[in-house]
Amino acid sequence: MNYKWSRYLRLILVFLALTTGAGLAFGYPLEGLLAGLLLYLAWTLAQSRKLYQWLANPGAGEEAPESIGLWGDIFDGLHKLHRGHLATQDRLLAQFNRIQESTNAMRDGVVMTDARGVLEWWNGSAEYLLGLKRQTDRGQPIHNLLRAPAFKAYFDQRDYREPLELNSPARPHLHLQIQISLFGEDDRLIVVKDVTRLFQLEQMRRDFVSNVSHEMRTPLTVISGYLETMVDNSDDLPARWQKALRTMAQQSSRMEALITDLLLLSKLETGEHHGAEVVVNVEAMCRQICQDARALSGEARHEFQLDIAERHFLRGDQDQLRSAFSNLVFNAVKYTPAGGKIFVSWYTNREGAHLSVKDTGIGIDPIHIPRLTERFYRADPSRHKETGGTGLGLAIVKHVLLNHDGKLEILSRIGDGSEFICHFPRERLAEPETLPASATEAGNKV
Template identity: 50%
Template sequence: MGRLWRREWWRLGALVGAGALVGWPFGFSGTGIAVGLALYLFYQLRQLHALQEWLTHHPHDEPPSASGLWGELFDRLYRYQKGQRLTQRRLRDTLSRIQESSEAMRDSVVMLDRHGDMEWWNSAAERMLGLKPAHDRGQHITNLMRDPSFVDYFHARDYREPLTLCSPIDENLILQFQITLYGDDERLVMARDITRLHRLEQMRRDFVANVSHELRTPLTVLAGYLETYGDMAEMLPERLGRGIGQMQSQTKRMQNLVNDLLLLSRLENDQGGHDDIRIDPTSLLEAVRRDAEALSEGHHQLEVAVEEPRGLLGSEKELHSTVSNLAFNAVRYAGEGSRIVLRWRPWGDGACLEVEDDGEGIDPLHIPRLTERFYRVDKGRSTATGGTGLGLAIVKHVLLRHDAQLEIDSRLGEGATFRCIFPAARLTDAAPASRRA
């Protein structure tokens, strides 16, 4: 390119020199120079016009013929255009394949721009969400999905967990929404039809609730007779007396299991949480500490630490059950001589209830599954302690009803901390428990 520029400067110099030489004998050297510059300018304008005509009217044809700097410029532009056309063709082919594969999906796919406006969707989205290409393209997604839960989910920008809602066009169609951020703050909204899974889950819940309810009466009758026979143990043969004691223990365990199943079923089917009252965390933790000390029988050191002055808004019965489950688990599994602390302290803008122990700890491998029903880290030891395997599942659902979340920190041999984190909206000035107006 440097050689072409030098040649161009030589050409300009030659035209100016020739003009000066031609005009010098007649005393018009300046005029000759002006004529030489005019010829050079005419040449440049002619090539510029050829470039404009080519780019405007015939961009896909061969470039105009030219030499020197202009010829090199035409050739470079032509090669650049060919490369751009090839890249665009590949992008179109890729986009076409993506759209074809999306069309083949049974799940709804909706592409949003950075403002949340709908740019493209597949045919499944038209069936599930009722989108119409002629009217909805360019509309904001919340103009279609007006459910407050979806609007909050969309604006929260925390898409780690999916959202389950009814279809906006068919209440019998249950959809699971998942949003993914990509590109320049753009979003991909996917909706999956989980109606069948939802119905199966509801059938399971109904079955567990019904069976648990039906078991309460025979268990109550059985426990009553066993208590009567237990009072008459001295009148019975020794071998039979031992059997009655074991039956009483297992009946009590079965009753606890049924009660936990009924509580869990109620929590799963009722997400209202309308029985909120102002709770004094100090009184709550002290009550749980006394219950845990009775269970411990002096084998553990239990303490209460209150570092947050604000109170908590929620269901006193459910929160008492939550903290009790965590404290009783610590008593059962931390090991004798362990120190257990029930703590209420600030956490960001909100606050958290903690149950911390310095006991045996939990292998981090088990932590993601601890809130599953009947999941046990050590099946033999858990059975011996009399646990039902539903405590942490109940904790999880109670916290969901209170807009809170459960965090578990533990290492083997380093104790465990179970942390119930409540948002600022759930906090209130400390006051005696009373019904909300």
């Protein structure tokens, strides 16, 4: 490049020297130099005009203007850049069209908005699932078209770790799952999935469990009643019949417990078992649960240690919380060898409130921990036969905590015991002086 520029500069100087020499031949060297400069300026302006016209309308012709020397190289360089730009533009356009075609072929809806929720682009599935219209909705806030308050709160909260489920505004029979991702300058990418079939299957499962449990409860109550009567009057029967009656009575009681847990879990999942929230005295509740656990322990003589922090008032459903806490404490009794220790503690910190139930039992293999809250999952099926567990206790605990904005943490290793921690957000904590009269009476009865 430096070589070419030096060459062009030498050519210009040679041209000016020639015009100066011609003027000198006529006795006017200065006029000759001035004439050379004016000629070069006129040629430069003509080339500049060609460049301006070409840049103003580059589509008029693919070829650049013809010229020589420095301007010829400028035109050639600009022409190459222009052709490269057109090729890149064509390639990007082809990729964009391909992306549009692929997203339009998706069964899931895809919507792009800016930080304020203004609609910028969406695919065909989004039109079907959300009822969007390309002719009128572009540039409109999505909140004007998807008016569900739950979606507005989900969009504004900026915490999109969990998806949102709601019915389609255009087709109410469709159940949608919405997941939002942030990109760019707080822009949103919204993915909409049709989960109607999964929703219906889950609803059918819940209805089936609830209905079957209700239908089984009445005949099982009758059977249990007759078995109890027969056991009470079995002194005159042979020993083998007495053993059979006792076994049937035990299994009948176990089935009643299973049905009770199934009904409770079904109500927790559907939101039916959700009473009025009150301020619960956690200390009083835990003391009563530990007394019941001592009675359950019986001859095993487990040692209980209770440690409750000063802030021990929690806002929530008292029956649900009692069910969750008692499940954890009674499980510790069932799975801790005789003479073992069970620690129940309640403490608070910056993250919120926490109830810990820790035992010195046999422990759980960590590979089972992620699935312990599933219905009927058993880390050791043989031990459930010995303890009479239904396999639903931890599932009930999980749903109770979900209803109270909390979560369950499980820490355990084989031979080192287990610890189950219920975490509650700080918003659930309450002060004793805010207790209404009815809540105070309820807490004192615990």
